[in-house]
């Protein structure tokens with residue numbers, strides 16, 4: 001793979017930034033990668049493990065002469081970081097981010113950027129429950145989607161360049177409008193995380209009653225919930241506070257369905273339960289038959305979602 005940017009700056013050195021660094025290095029996608037994190041301890045760790053070609057002690061120093069600057073901080077910190085980097089950005093540079101919410105990030109970041117840079121928000125649909133500079137790995141984005149959400153009137157070239165970077169890091173790339181992104185992600189990621197947090201909280205309450213049996217005998221499904229519920233509290237607090245409308249809409253629908261299922265159990269309405277589970281099983285099978293399961297060994301690189 002050939003070099004796509006001369007110099008890339010990563011702001012915030014956690015799971016996503018560190019994975020980007022290793023993936024960029026794996027494929028030789030940038031000449032130099034600089035990095036900055038707010039905490040001295042994070043910068044020290046980054047230096048110790050060789051994360052970034054150069055770790056800088058200020059955001060301004062990290063973005064100096066960068067052709068691409070990627071904001072890899074929690075959604076609630078994006079605005080402050082945009083303010084910090086704005087005066088030091090190189091004219092013609094591209095600014096991007098990896099935030100899990102797009103509309104709120106665009107509204108927080110765009111007003112602070114100078115007119116002579118391009119803003120191409122992005123969201124890699126890949127992660128783990130771990131965070132921090134030591135949690136990243138080069139393969140995180142392999143065969144995962146990355147959604148680009150270009151703001152209106154962005155020329156094609158900076159979008160195509162960023163697409164090439166994400167493809168070089170192993171991802172499939174799609175473009176989406178911000179509100180649509182936030183609604184889709186509320187269904188596929190945000191609401192499921194809240195449900196996992198809740199379920200683990202309920203089990204923890206129960207544990208006090210049953211003296212650890214809940215955890216001891218937890219089956220695979222619940223273990224997956226505990227993994228998800230171990231995700232970074234700051235990141236997820238910011239996701240929910242910044243994708244309020246879509247998350248509340250989905251949770252409202254979820255609660256209605258849950259009440260209907262609850263009622264079916266109480267009244268012994270086996271037909272309702274069976275029909276419901278038959279429908280959901282068909283959905284999973286449909287995903288596999290349509291070839292849209294990225295975990296499937298034969299998932300093709302040319303597949304698109306829309």
Ligand SMILES: NC(=O)c1ccc[n+]([C@@H]2O[C@H](COP(=O)([O-])OP(=O)(O)OC[C@H]3O[C@@H](n4cnc5c(N)ncnc54)[C@H](O)[C@@H]3O)[C@@H](O)[C@H]2O)c1
Nearest residue numbers: 012013014015016038073074075077099100127128131132
């Ligand atoms: N973890 C995931 O599964 C995942 C997946 C896709 C996208 N994202 C998004 O990526 C972003 C980063 O997530 P992560 O998982 O890498 O988080 P992380 O906690 O691993 O890393 C965040 C980094 O940002 C730094 N930071 C926080 N506030 C800062 C500030 N004001 N200035 C400078 N640095 C600051 C932290 O010190 C840390 O180094 C978030 O916006 C998140 O929504 C996360």
Ligand SMILES: O=C(O)C(=O)C[C@]1(C(=O)O)C=C[C@@H](O)C=C1
Nearest residue numbers: 100124125126127128129188189
């Ligand atoms: O696998 C996980 O740990 C994740 O939750 C990753 C996950 C997701 O919901 O799929 C979480 C948040 C992101 O914004 C993107 C990806």
